[in-house]
Amino acid sequence: MSFFSKLFGPSAPPVAAASLATLGVDMHSHVLPGLDDGAETMEHSLELLRQLQDFGYRKLILTPHIMGDFYRNTPEGIGGALAALRTAAEAAGITGLELDCAAEYYLDERFGRRLEQQEPLLTFGGARRMVLFETSYINEPFNLHESIFNMQAAGYQPVLAHPERYTYLYGRFEELERLREQGVMLQVNLNSLAGYYSAGAKQVAEKLIDGGLVDLLGTDTHHSKHLHTLRTKTLTTPYLAKALALPLLNNTL
Template identity: 35%
Template sequence: MLSIFRKNTFLVDLIEGITDFHNHILPGIDDGAKTVEESIELIREFENLGIKNFVATPHVIGEYYPNTPETISKAYGELKPHLSDSIKLGYAAEYMMDQHFTEIIENDQILPITKKKVLVEMSYFQPPINLNEILFKLQNNSFSPILAHPERYSYWHSKDLQKYENIRSRGCDFQLNMLSLSGHYGKGIQKTAFQLIENDMIDLLASDVHRKDHIEKIQNIKISKKHLKTLQQIIQNSKNLFS
């Protein structure tokens, strides 16, 4: 609960009712929950934060996580019967933008998170050489990309944010990880996360939760007055995405 005696607001004070559209809660198909029991435990922890609506987004990464609509649907089918009626669960994917992804687009195998919005990511080592081509192909097929955790791509970190501005100009929305605000990925990523917030370059917010300790860290994130208003708008945008 909000309190007039607090110097800072906690992030969990703001996110009740949000749809978490980036997470790894489906069992046994990527580096997230391994079993149905782990999936249920994560969802119960989310419920304690006031989050009951989810779009599960397992990784789709070439040979590492070669998920398809069929494998994702199967994992969803294993979990869904164990959830109460108060939990709303859908499924999509988090797509690595690589050559395999272009084949998925061409074969019409895309699972959007909502409408025609598609969650995509890049390698943490370097962007794809044909990034512009991939984005063009995606958009040419009437899909709109949401770039997951832009703050985590350290090769784009800079004072002027020019590379971020360039990719946004190509029609990418930016989705911030809640965990990035905690310092979980390191101080440099935390700094860039707030830098992007301050420059109005973040459109949406989601958790990217893989494990229970991730949720525990989210519970402890404090938001200063400096960032409060902008984060409130980002959270509202995230809610509007599914309205």
């Protein structure tokens, strides 16, 4: 036994890197070029596609932000960007990777008006009509439960993006349990398991996994740094293997 082992105790054995091929589908990313704070150019998008395919994904559901006056994306604009990316991917020799799109809706007044005016939302999951949505990270929306009810009443399945990152829910884990009981699916970001966003996000993500409350895992890829963290840190975190053992829905999308 080495001096350091005697001093600090034996180190934990290394964790073997998990494979994301069992997920099959990444349902949260910002890879479409020039639409939000994700990929800026087509070349950037193609590089991200190559890296995501190397992780074992066979399908990507690309979800650009739709958020008030910041990202005023439309179904038509998103669909056009998807068509252009498909063409570019084929020309670049990227095959065997299915590309589809939805959106990540920010829970703001504009989103409420979309529901009131029965504007069609971009969904994924086929007939399940899943809608990915997010909120402010700091301030709890006053209309959170009302918006969820209205989505459900309109025939949509709400999916809350990265619930572990909302600081207004820290110390209120029972609220996340309540949301899931209300019928909201919960999607955890993979890099939260490596503490990429914060120690608090990591702790909540682990607690959600321990409680079996995670329905979907997403990369939330914006740039290569996210994938570098995924490759060098997240794949060897013990909680990733634990998360992959849950009855996740990724592979059914």
